[in-house]
Amino acid sequence: MTNYFDLQAFLPHLAALLGAYILALPIGWDREQEERSAGLRTFPLVAIACCGFIQAAEARYGEHPDAMAKIVEGLITGVGFIGGGAILKLKDSVKGTATAASLWATGAIGTAVGLGSYAVATVIAVFTVMTLKWLTPLKAEAAKSED
Template sequence: MNLDFTQHCLPLAAAYVLALPIGWNREREERSAGIRTFPLVALATCGLIQATERLTKDDAEAMARIIEGLITGMGFIGGGAILRLKDSVRGTATAASLWVTGAIGVAAGVQSFDVAIMLSATTVLTLWLLKPLKKFTGTDPADE
């Protein structure tokens, strides 16, 4: 039995910290998922990758199947954040953010920290910087 916690601390902490700004944005926008949900999603996906390391150490296909399952699960969770109203759909940005947060956790779990950082940064920039452009599209920012 291997109880070396230190090798898992950095990826788990990175996943958690990189998801916080995304959760903060969704919280400030008063969306269905926010400051608690996003770090937990990243932590869970990272943890699942790490928990299966011994099972998949010499089998890239096995790891690919685990990642495929996580991607599918994140799509399912994200689908729950989307609401269809009379003539509009809400929650698509939150759903997409949940999906990318799962990817951040996976990237941190396989220690691709450069990918995790880029995913987090581009998601945060997209959510914050592109929001004002919604005014020019003729759609209400509350619709996302």
């Protein structure tokens, strides 16, 4: 095994990590604008970490689907744990579930990019942003009508 920096091997990884980062930015921006517990820094970091774990594992375990499945399973569990930290129970209400779900979706974006499923990652990112932007006013309207 040679220990040298291979620019040709590096550039695809850089492109994937940058793609995961860019796809997560609008989600983080939305959460930041809504002043949620996780925001502009957290979401891109979750995406690139998931992407990085997949890419690093593929170099070692890419030919072993069971090993890769365990890596993905670990990412799903780990990101779910991070999301769980965003959820707060306050008296009669629960806050942070949209942020937690957004973190989970962002982990899926990074994982999809790491696996080379750019279309899946893009669709998840678009639907997540649409859900946060378009359904938030509807939720507020529904809450008003309950009062």
